Amino acid sequence: MSDLKRALGEAVEAAFAAVGAPPELGRVTPSDRPDLADFQSNGALAAAKRLGKNPREIAAAVVEALAGDPRLSAVEIAGPGFINLKVADATLASRADEVADDPRAGAETVAQPRRVIVDYGGPNVAKPMHVGHLRASIIGESVKRIYRFRGDTVAGDAHFGDWGYQMGLLIGAVMDEDAEIAAEVEALNAAGGVDDPIPAAFAKVTLADLDRLYPLAAAKGKEDPAYRDRARKLTADLQGHRAGCYILWRQFRAVTQVALERDFHALGVDFDWWKGESDVDQLIEPMVAELDAKGLLVDDQGARIIRVAREGDKRELPPLLVVSSEGSAMYGTTDLATILDRKQVFDPDLVIYCVDQRQADHFEIVFRAAYLAGYAHEGQLEHIGFGTMNGTDGKPFKTREGGVLKLNDLIEMARAKARERLHEAGLGEDLPEAEFEDIAGKVAVAALKFADLSNFRGTSYVFDLDRFTSFEGRTGPYLLYQAVRVKSLLRRAEGEGATAGPVIVAESAERDLVLTLDAFDAALTEAYDKKAPNALAEHAYRLSQAFSKFYAACPILQAEPAIRASRLTLAGATLRQLELALDLLGISVPERM
Template sequence: MNLTKQLSAILSQAFETAGLPPELGQVVPATKPEFGDFQCNGAMAGAKKLGKNPREIATEIAALVAGNEIISKVEIAGPGFLNIFLTDDVLCVRAAEILADERAGAEIVEHPRKVIVDYAGPNVAKSMHVGHLRATIIGDSLKRLFRFRGDDVLGDAHFGDWGFQMGLLISTISEEMPNLPYFDENYVGEYPTQSPVTLADLERIYPSAAARAKTDEDYRNLARRATAELQSGRAGYRALWQHFVNVSREALKREFAALGVEFDLWLGESDADPLIPDMIKDLEQKGLLVEDQGARVIFVHDKMVPARDGGERPNVPPLLVVSSEGSAMYGTTDLATILDRKRKFNAELVLYCVDQRQSEHFESVFRASDKAGYLRRDQLEHIGFGTMNGKDGKPFKTREGGVLKLHDLIQMVREKAAAKLNEAGVAADLPADERTQIVDYVGMAALKFADLQNFRGTSYVFDLDKFLSFEGKTGPYLLYACVRIKAILRKADEKGLKPGKIQINEPQERALVFTLDGFENALLGAYEKRAPHILADHVYALAGAFSSFYANCPILGADSAEVMASRLALAVATLKQLEKGLELLGINVPERM
């Protein structure tokens, strides 16, 4: 058990003995070294509630815990802070525990839940761009984190393969290539297995069609009709659509592979489509569907608020279930997907890792789901995040003002990482394939860590030079720390040296153990807040604590065999936790660099 929990249990017991609420015994790592290892502020909180003198309470608690074997000293400071100092012995015991633990000191949830992480959100006909990067990196990290904590997790790409965009593609292709069999309603044979369009074609067609639909009403109606016909099962449209899906999915899988991301499920919006007719009947029966402005909607607001035009509008927009054209909207598929996830996977919690700007939409969907009795509002969470901005503070664009493709971004990162390696003359004598892998790992570490060290809710500035500066709080720094440990372990192995009993002699050793113990707290925070940056911060702190230890405490050159064995053990425990933490951030570590 980590030290925070051990100590909190001891303090809680003391508060209870003193006739106070046990939860006041919660301790937190001390803010400063002179305040001890942990501090407990419960005496002041208790004093407030009970109208007693906080210092008196603190004195009583201090007396109750003073004899405990893991506590070396308790001090009362200021208005009633309890500053607690631990014995070196308990730190050594805890370090040995972490060393022996496959989970590097992390605990597991008591009640595992079935969790679905919906992330990345790639679309048909669109290669991924920088906007997908955060959704992918953050979602992937959360998936790993939840799974590591013990939940039963499925990651779903939630492929954008349905809706109006498909109608746009179909109608444009029907104009460009009207003679294809897909458009002949009387066609009865097999449709060609070869796609009539490439991904490049789709990528060209989609943006221009979308732009045209905004201004050209006739065209817009054409595309809407095509959407409705596709959804109602017109065979030729379905066959053509299948080509769009196949062509797009293959390309996307390659891109995800470059990011080291894999999905357990590759379900799309189309997979929820078969559920829609029955769902609509169900919603009708429940009296939730309301005719409004030619469409059918579910109202989910709880009050009316003033509108821009001087009138009134709902504080939360209604969910549009059936458009005036009779088509399913994205909210319709989102709702049906919830139903699908409940029925097929018994989902208890669904995390939607999607851009913050869609928060209002999700609020509508979640409320509708709750009203319909599908999944409760508290089982659905929108994990929103900010945008990746350029140095001008606006969403990242290329010099030409276009959107940077993810593929190009990764290419840029790799080139720059390779250049850095060359510059530093690092890994020059390693085999070419290992070098390539190091470049890849370093680049990905730089990119992912730069993203994950920021709280997901805020936007951040994309600055590749900074990410790859290889100095300070960066991915490469973390890899470097790991690789230095690996080099030592290799040497120790060659010499037949083995890790031994952990002892604490130097302050850096103590600090390192203390940091190792913080892993569980960091994981818990990251898990509960769905915030990988808390874990990223811990990993960085650990690498820092190790670097400090490394600089001050020779391992293989230690003064005695016992100290050497102890330090070797600390190095092994550190590496294990570093690699585990990085793995949860989706970052791979090379053997050397």
């Protein structure tokens, strides 16, 4: 089963080959001129250039070869040599039946499934997630779902930031604030085991405490060398598994994870792995020894580095700092160890890092080091960067007070706005409280996610909650509305005993809807190849719009039985594909609105 674009492409490519032109030039694309055709091929122009012939002559020969194809109702040459293809209504109808019968709504799977890790989210222990984590989570989740849906074996890893200097800072800060905890840490350091239960004194530490203490401790560490040195020592104690520090750290990790899970859950984001920096701690020492044995480490300014600059680089890329002048591992060291760990436990064909674009150089350096070390081969590691989320002033998003907005607060703001919009529209008032809340939550998440995913990830975008939560135009709520409208229609049809049947394509709105349904696989493939969910977001919007036009132009339940059956099939296929596309974006649809 193949979409029309591909099926026709094969026919046109064969026709190109028959006239002695390179077949790949016969590529077919949706028409730029829907008034003239459904699909087009521009290959005759390029072929003419290569063969030194007249493009219209080549086009004419191709058209001749395609003339008998029963799937086409018209094949014409236009302009300088465009080949315009119009698909026969019967062909569209059978393609629509095919999509309607397909649980995957017309989407293919990859020919050769791969093992893929998607590294995204990037939450840190002790630091609540803020708006900066929103894009990583939303985009990474969607990429993960898209890869999995296409047939790859995929693991999503939160890659917890749980093992660095900030942990030492916090351990010190918490001990300073609470003498009981300090005493307990000392006692456990002296005579405890890392797997001992968390003592009551530690259990009172909350995320709010950590959140309050961290910025203070970080600032103090910057200006006070003694404070910093102690934090570093505590970091070393933690990394050396001294029981008091380690158990206190377990408490930090536990309270953080509860909050993170709440935030992620509210966003419809879930991970297969909650691996963190601490998980590769044991690997670092042997890894450094191995890198040294391979002759990759160079002593430089008291640190140990790997030079990754290459011939032909446009500028000198800094080296990977493996061991600092103070003997500690840097974040690049951890990242390298993580690559090694993943190779050992999962052996991925591809690792996708969904992290802020600003980290591009860092990943380039780490990847090159990994290639040098033989932990991965060229192209196996890929950083997909994304732009920042800006305020309406065009600058990175801040709260009115100028601070960083917490992700949980952002989600709550979106929920509040969604409730307000629902009330404005007089919707859901007769629904039970719980269902109304569920709908408001789904509307809020759809608004946030669709706004984000409808932009290409590489560019920054302006966060404007009023615009995102609007129910008009190109928004998440609009898409939910369309899907819910189809659900309502299908419920009504069922109640009336109306059943679906073979598709008949007659009206132009029906043609357009079928052509849009057919384009799902192309959108999915593009999203997959480019790691760009916006291609899928675009498709979901187009499908909604095509359905809405169809809905307005073509009565369904009142139509005569054969037409009604056909239109119900189209509605059912639309719903399935739309829900599928939205699910791949991480957006779920309520039953009613």
